[in-house]
Amino acid sequence: MPVLSRSALESSPLADLHAVAGELGLDGFRRLRKAELVDRILERQGGGEEESGGAEATSGGEARGGEAREGGGRRRRGGRGRGKRQTDENGATDEDGATAEAVEAADAAEAAESDDETPSRPRRGRRGGRSADKAAADKSERPSAGRPEKAAPDRPAPDKPDKAADETVEGVVELLSNGSAFVRLSPPDPSEDDVYVSAAQVRRCELVSGDRVTGPMRPARRSERYPSLVRVETINGRDADEVAEGTRFDDLPAAFPTQRLTFGEDPTLKAIEWLTPIGRGSRVTIAGPPASGKTEALLRLAGALAGQEGLELSVVLCGARPEELGLWRAEGLPEPTAASTLTASADAQAGALERAVETAKRIAARGGHAVVLVDGLGTVAPAAARKALGAARAIVDGGSLTVIATAPEPVGGETTVVAMDRALASTGRFPALDLAASGTLRPALLVGEAGAEAIAQARRSALDEGGA
Numbered sequence: 001m002p003v004l005s006r007s008a009l010e011s012s013p014l015a016d017l018h019a020v021a022g023e024l025g026l027d028g029f030r031r032l033r034k035a036e037l038v039d040r041i042l043e044r045q046g047g048g049e050e051e052s053g054g055a056e057a058t059s060g061g062e063a064r065g066g067e068a069r070e071g072g073g074r075r076r077r078g079g080r081g082r083g084k085r086q087t088d089e090n091g092a093t094d095e096d097g098a099t100a101e102a103v104e105a106a107d108a109a110e111a112a113e114s115d116d117e118t119p120s121r122p123r124r125g126r127r128g129g130r131s132a133d134k135a136a137a138d139k140s141e142r143p144s145a146g147r148p149e150k151a152a153p154d155r156p157a158p159d160k161p162d163k164a165a166d167e168t169v170e171g172v173v174e175l176l177s178n179g180s181a182f183v184r185l186s187p188p189d190p191s192e193d194d195v196y197v198s199a200a201q202v203r204r205c206e207l208v209s210g211d212r213v214t215g216p217m218r219p220a221r222r223s224e225r226y227p228s229l230v231r232v233e234t235i236n237g238r239d240a241d242e243v244a245e246g247t248r249f250d251d252l253p254a255a256f257p258t259q260r261l262t263f264g265e266d267p268t269l270k271a272i273e274w275l276t277p278i279g280r281g282s283r284v285t286i287a288g289p290p291a292s293g294k295t296e297a298l299l300r301l302a303g304a305l306a307g308q309e310g311l312e313l314s315v316v317l318c319g320a321r322p323e324e325l326g327l328w329r330a331e332g333l334p335e336p337t338a339a340s341t342l343t344a345s346a347d348a349q350a351g352a353l354e355r356a357v358e359t360a361k362r363i364a365a366r367g368g369h370a371v372v373l374v375d376g377l378g379t380v381a382p383a384a385a386r387k388a389l390g391a392a393r394a395i396v397d398g399g400s401l402t403v404i405a406t407a408p409e410p411v412g413g414e415t416t417v418v419a420m421d422r423a424l425a426s427t428g429r430f431p432a433l434d435l436a437a438s439g440t441l442r443p444a445l446l447v448g449e450a451g452a453e454a455i456a457q458a459r460r461s462a463l464d465e466g467g468a
Helices: 006-010 014-024 034-044 054-080 100-113 121-128 132-141 160-164 199-205 240-244 267-275 294-306 322-328 346-365 382-390 422-426 444-467
Strands: 085-087 093-095 168-175 181-184 195-197 212-218 283-287 311-320 338-341 369-375 393-395 400-407 416-419
Touching: 006 034, 014 034, 168 195, 199 240, 267 294, 267 444, 283 294, 283 382, 294 311, 294 322, 294 369, 294 400, 311 322, 311 346, 322 338, 338 346, 346 369, 346 382, 346 393, 346 400, 382 400
Parallel strands: 283 400, 283 416, 311 338, 311 369, 369 400
Antiparallel strands: 085 093, 168 181, 168 212, 181 195, 393 400
């Protein structure tokens, strides 16, 4: 094979250099930048700088490079078609089911192969017989029409993501509505250094907001806005695999609630607290006809629970009136996790409710205490409503999940029913509780024997007044 000069190599397309490097037996040449590849070829040739034979070898290499480009093009098209691709919150497209490491390696190889500055020019040269030197001359005569040449010697090596992946980050997880998340490095405020976590990793590791995680990261690619977490290594100081392989939430033993929730001095909430007590792990329905004060009672409960330490509170609005959305965004109330108006489909409402409950289940399974407030459970399909309400429970020697929902009537399986009286609410008499229709299973576990007897006496008095 003739010895090629540096000038001939530098003026040749990258695909031709790949063909030459393949004949010389260079290892890993496809991952090299053009300038580095030229240096490696010259080193393998013994540093030859003779001009003779350069054009001939370049033309031969061009023909061979065209064949290589055809094969490479087919390989790249096949690689992009291996799986379904979807754009995530970070602006990147990842293949479903692929690991972060595999996607990263594939993108690095594709970026190295596609580094040719003018991909259409070698094909024109092969058909028309134009030499690489002529193509380079034409390119230099049109500096304003073409793209600027790359300063290859000053560009970082393509293995930079691999080196950056060794950097371990630690922060607090914040889930997004689409299922993905961010690792906040300076919680709770977001920053430009926060690290993106794909929805697949969130599901695989069962991450919830508030988890402290560690793991290696890689820098953002050209199509991304944030660096990404390669994998989750620890969750709250424990190995991620150990946390993810724990007992399923539905298989954990449950018990009747024994820790009563307190709500402050509001008259309506005080009546609920003592006459229809709610505990950690209760399944509660605030039932009543329209205009009986169900949403107002839930608003007051949200305000009382929002400031309590040790409770992870989330709010889901299903089929809410448009005017009520502003009420939930008032100062001092938690921002709704998901909100849909009465025009939304039943499937959309059920999906939002299910996501909120699944997050709360993961919190409870790890020993935390979660409360989900649902306004408008009656607008959700009956099967989805029972599934959401049935998820509430107090885990033996563990956490708890409490679900408090409004509905026209009890769904079934509640541990507490708070029945609202429309007549009392419409005349402004609060608390507007219908004691005869309200009740709590085993109230003595929450308020003691004396408290349970007081509740029974109050209900008897209400029944006597109603009969009179």
